[in-house]
Amino acid sequence: MAYEQKNNQPYTVRVYEQGCKECGYCIEVCPRNVFVQANYFNDKGYRPVQVKFPEKCIGCRRCFFACPDFSIDVKQGGKDSL
Amino acid sequence: MDYLAEKFLKARKIPSTACSGCGLGQVHKKVLLAIDDLGLESADIVWGTGIGCAGRQTFNTWKGDNFAGTHGRVYALATGLRLALKPEQKMILTVGDGDAFGIGLLHLLHAVRRNVDMTVIVADNFGYQSTGGQYGYTTPSGAVTDSSPYGMHDPNWVQDGRDILDILKSAGAGFLARHTSVEGHNAVESIKQAIRYKGFSLVHIIYPCVTNFFGKALGSRKPVDAYRWLKARTNPKQQDIQGITFTTGIYYQSTSERQEFSEQLRGFTERVQKRCQS
Numbered sequence A: 001m002a003y004e005q006k007n008n009q010p011y012t013v014r015v016y017e018q019g020c021k022e023c024g025y026c027i028e029v030c031p032r033n034v035f036v037q038a039n040y041f042n043d044k045g046y047r048p049v050q051v052k053f054p055e056k057c058i059g060c061r062r063c064f065f066a067c068p069d070f071s072i073d074v075k076q077g078g079k080d081s082l
Numbered sequence B: 001m002d003y004l005a006e007k008f009l010k011a012r013k014i015p016s017t018a019c020s021g022c023g024l025g026q027v028h029k030k031v032l033l034a035i036d037d038l039g040l041e042s043a044d045i046v047w048g049t050g051i052g053c054a055g056r057q058t059f060n061t062w063k064g065d066n067f068a069g070t071h072g073r074v075y076a077l078a079t080g081l082r083l084a085l086k087p088e089q090k091m092i093l094t095v096g097d098g099d100a101f102g103i104g105l106l107h108l109l110h111a112v113r114r115n116v117d118m119t120v121i122v123a124d125n126f127g128y129q130s131t132g133g134q135y136g137y138t139t140p141s142g143a144v145t146d147s148s149p150y151g152m153h154d155p156n157w158v159q160d161g162r163d164i165l166d167i168l169k170s171a172g173a174g175f176l177a178r179h180t181s182v183e184g185h186n187a188v189e190s191i192k193q194a195i196r197y198k199g200f201s202l203v204h205i206i207y208p209c210v211t212n213f214f215g216k217a218l219g220s221r222k223p224v225d226a227y228r229w230l231k232a233r234t235n236p237k238q239q240d241i242q243g244i245t246f247t248t249g250i251y252y253q254s255t256s257e258r259q260e261f262s263e264q265l266r267g268f269t270e271r272v273q274k275r276c277q278s
């Protein structure tokens, strides 16, 4: 299932599901446990990461730096900022 | 794909065919971040690639002009190309450790000797990983690989008092830095300085090959295990760490300007032409 992003959260984190290769680096480096792994597969056969708790994000961009597959964006502001 | 890939990379190349957790994408992203920070556009840079995983995964991904040279030849091609390009156009090369520090080392040294304006990003995965994980020139001492089942016995370029960057410095390189792919802004800053440098610059970036190197050396293909291994050995503050460790940051920055190759050659041919006309 997809998790909802809101407009009153300080940062918006987005995972591009089809590019995610399930490496788990974002889960490893996130200090606020924003991510969880999905229980379904993407078109390449990986279980992508999902942004479960977007409101917890502090905008440190560790996940952005760690993602080797250009699959995460972190932007300041609510969901409309993406 | 994220905003960086969308801005600079060809859509059909992303996601890449690299293994899950391969650190090459982290290297690639840092180079793009540096380019973006410097305000450069696709047309400002010509991108060259070598062979192996580093060459293959970055090959022809750049939206602007690309060129490739296999088995260590890309530095020689870049030297020729430098004469054809406008001086303000940048050249960035993404190559592997085998390409730069082994099979292509002589070509690399000659590009350094001539001070050819280019930025070489050596994405180092500790050996020949695209062919199944044979040891190379930076494989950590004692590491079990496909071709060193009893542990890496061959002296490498980065331990026991040897440092390949030292050789490049002696040969005349003006800007040298070392980082690992698990680093952030500090690595991007070094890459920015390298790109800005007029003359030969090189940034050596160690990244995890999850499938072949760590699969054998650590006995685990779990990306997070490789990530933690490299993180524990990434050493920007020069702490006392047991075993192999990577001191990161700027390694050398020259204070005196040495004339760049294409400038020197253009000036020289102009002088010769004048002499012949008079």
Ligand code: SF4
Residues within 6 Å of the ligand: A011, A013, A029, A030, A031, A032, A033, A034, A056, A057, A058, A059, A060, A061, A062, A063, A064, A074
């Ligand atoms: S920016 Fe930082 S806090 Fe936010 S999701 Fe990424 S790692 Fe977690």
Ligand code: SF4
Residues within 6 Å of the ligand: A015, A019, A020, A021, A022, A023, A024, A025, A026, A027, A048, A049, A066, A067, A068, A069, A070, A071, A072
């Ligand atoms: S770091 Fe990127 S590729 Fe890896 S699990 Fe997270 S989103 Fe997916």
Ligand code: SF4
Residues within 6 Å of the ligand: B017, B018, B019, B021, B022, B023, B024, B053, B125, B129, B130, B208, B209, B210, B211, B212, B213
């Ligand atoms: S073999 Fe190693 S270096 Fe090559 S793509 Fe896979 S993880 Fe990356």
